[in-house]
Amino acid sequence: MTTGTSARLLRLLSLLQARRDWPGADLADRLQVDVRTVRRDVERLRELGYPVHATPGVAGGYRLGAGAALPPLLLDDDEAVAVAVGLRTAANGTVSGIEETSVRALTKLEQVLPARLRHRITALNTAMIPLGGVVPVIDAAALTVIASACRDHQRLRFGYRNHNGDVSERYIEPLRLVHTGRRWYLVAFDLDRDDWRTFRVDRIDGVPDTSFRFTPREPPAEDLAAYVSRGITSSPYPHQMVLRVNASADALAEYVSPTAGTIEAIDEHTCRVRVGSNDLSVMPYYLAHWDVDFVVEEAPDEVKERLRLVADRFARAVV
Secondary structure, three states: OOHHHHHHHHHHHHHHHHOOOEEHHHHHHHHOOOHHHHHHHHHHHHHOOOOEEEEOOOOOEEEEOOOOOOOOOOOOHHHHHHHHHHHHHHHOOOOOOOHHHHHHHHHHHHHHOOHHHHHHHHHHHHHOOOOOOOOOOOOHHHHHHHHHHHHHOEEEEEEEEOOOOOEEEEEEEEEEEEEOOOOEEEEEEEOOOOEEEEEEHHHEEEEEEEEEEOOOOOOOOOOHHHHHHHHHHOOOOOEEEEEEEOOOHHHHOOOOOOOOEEEEEOOOOOEEEEEEEOOHHHHHHHHHOOOOOEEEEEOOHHHHHHHHHHHHHHHHHOO
16 A cells, blocks of 8 residues: 555545545545545455445445444544543543543553644643642643553652652552542552552652663552552551441442442452551541441450440440
8 A cells, every 4th residue: 555545545534534424526526536546445444444334325425434343533633632631631530430541541642642732732731720629630741651651561760759748769660550539549569669569649749750661570469459449548557457347348338438448348248348547536436427337357456445435435425
């Protein structure tokens, strides 16, 4: 296939995507070829997987339909900017459940965007100010760099702020981005600490620098979402407990977010949850709002004593 033919096929595809129905003569006129050439080009598109259907009529025409698989799409400048801005917005949790998919799609799109469109997208995002909310806003550029490094197995270097605000230099091998519904987390192997770590992406300073490619290591867990949930809910906290709850895992999930506890289904009617807290005094009141019965399976003595004291206080209050 010659360069001229390839360019004409792309132009033909763009025309078919722009309008529902095209008479063959109109396509020939737009492409400055004869109708027989249009017919041959349509066959080439079909061979490439594009479902181009013939439309009835005296002159005959063509329509781009839906196929069994998604072929490549052609976007003009305005459409590409609109898609990129929408994906950046979705990546920050505007629509629940599509955050990680949005980052993957955004990574693919920004990889091929020309510089002039990148500037337009940056300008639009700078002008868009979110109203309120407690969820930290993540720089989409940082997300796409991290996602690309996870995909391409490239090491990253960045400054990282801990919960006290202290910044340290980190050199890591990224594995996977995980979204909890409120925040983005990066599971990675920390080369200086020789161990797996979970990083809050909103605490990464600026856009990470990419480095050498690496051979992927064995992941720290098969279920990385559960691994992150354990790491951010109970492991960092001094006061931890395991409860057996008389409710299904799905029902308890209404009370316990992935950042508050790790839920494990036992059967259709019971589940086990691990929670933790920095403040011992708030744990009984946090458990009370679940509105389900539970049994403490594992907990330090001071946690159990605190539960008894609060239970006795409420029991005396209604005598």
